[in-house]
Amino acid sequence: MANSTICASVSRARAAIVAGLVSAAVPIGPALTAAQSSPETSTPETEAGAAASVQQTAQPLPTDCADAAAPYRDFDFWLGEWSVALPDGTPAGVNRITTKDGGCTLLEEWRSASGGVGLSLNFVDPATRQWRQVWSSPGVTIDYSGGLDGAAMAMEGAISYAISGDAFPFRGRWTPREDGAVLQEFWQYNPDTDAWDVWFTGVYTRRADPAPGGSPGDDG
Numbered sequence: 638m639a640n641s642t643i644c645a646s647v648s649r650a651r652a653a654i655v656a657g658l659v660s661a662a663v664p665i666g667p668a669l670t671a672a673q674s675s676p677e678t679s680t681p682e683t684e685a686g687a688a689a690s691v692q693q694t695a696q697p698l699p700t701d702c703a704d705a706a707a708p709y710r711d712f713d714f715w716l717g718e719w720s721v722a723l724p725d726g727t728p729a730g731v732n733r734i735t736t737k738d739g740g741c742t743l744l745e746e747w748r749s750a751s752g753g754v755g756l757s758l759n760f761v762d763p764a765t766r767q768w769r770q771v772w773s774s775p776g777v778t779i780d781y782s783g784g785l786d787g788a789a790m791a792m793e794g795a796i797s798y799a800i801s802g803d804a805f806p807f808r809g810r811w812t813p814r815e816d817g818a819v820l821q822e823f824w825q826y827n828p829d830t831d832a833w834d835v836w837f838t839g840v841y842t843r844r845a846d847p848a849p850g851g852s853p854g855d856d857g
Contacts, residue, residue, distance in 0.1 A: 703740035708761055711785050712743060712768055714813040719841040721821070729839050747774075768792065770809070776800055779807055788813055796825060796836075808833065818842050 702709040716736065721729045730749035737744050743759035755774030762769045762782060770792060772779035781794025789812040796807040806826035813819050819841035824833040 702738075702761075703736075705740070708766060708768060708784060709741065712759060712790055712811075715743065715790070715811055715819060715841075718844040719819070720844050721839040721841050724838055724840065731844065732841070745770075745772075779809075781807055781809060783809075786810075807836070 716734050719732045719734070721732055723729050728750045730747060730753075732748075733746045735744050735746075736742065738760075741760060745755075745757040745759065747753075747755040747757075753774065755772060755777075757770050757772040757779075759768060759770045761767070765782065767782045767784050768790065769782040770779065776799045777796065778799075779794065779796045781792040783790065783792035785791075789810055792809045794807055795804050797804040805828070808824045810822045811819055812822075821837070821839045821841060823836040823838070825836045826832075827834045
């Protein structure tokens with residue numbers, strides 16, 4: 638990931654991540670409604686009925702996705718410790734992709750060749766069953782969703798810039814190659830030209846010397 642020249646707080650991205658992980662409100666059953674509207678008639682029996690109503694309405698989420706079927710394993714080809722280069726071979730940075738939450742979340746930890754950093758959370762949105770990425774780096778947030786397009790992961794959403802306040806449609810694509818490398822491509826929509834401009838292109842190759850703990854490129 639690039640574009641580390643913009644510097645600002647990343648709190649907006651954290652708020653976006655929290656908002657994205659909160660499920661839609663659970664519909665309230667008749668027993669709970671009655672208990673709330675008439676508290677003087679509330680009894681242990683009515684409270685137990687209310688709890689049962691909520692439990693029946695709520696849809697359980699997987700607590701361990703390590704062995705889950707698609708789409709939870711669709712992005713596993715991106716896992717690992719990577720060196721990232723521009724198409725001409727110029728080093729762009731290093732990236733570490735690890736699993737969290739029992740395999741339900743992928744954590745991206747990026748460090749550019751110039752020292753810029755960024756993080757992303759990647760997870761399957763239970764409402765849409767699509768993959769979603771929320772990226773945060775100084776001054777830039779990206780929030781987009783999608784799924785497999787053939788063998789590639791493709792997402793579309795928006796990029797926001799903290800300093801200018803501008804936001805634009807944004808696309809990302811990760812394509813695994815037969816040699817084990819991954820091609821990462823990003824495009825930002827340009828409203829002035831009605832075209833999708835290349836934002837970043839990187840070629841991922843697995844590192845022979847993974848960074849020991851901490852963020853990629855750290856000493857530990």
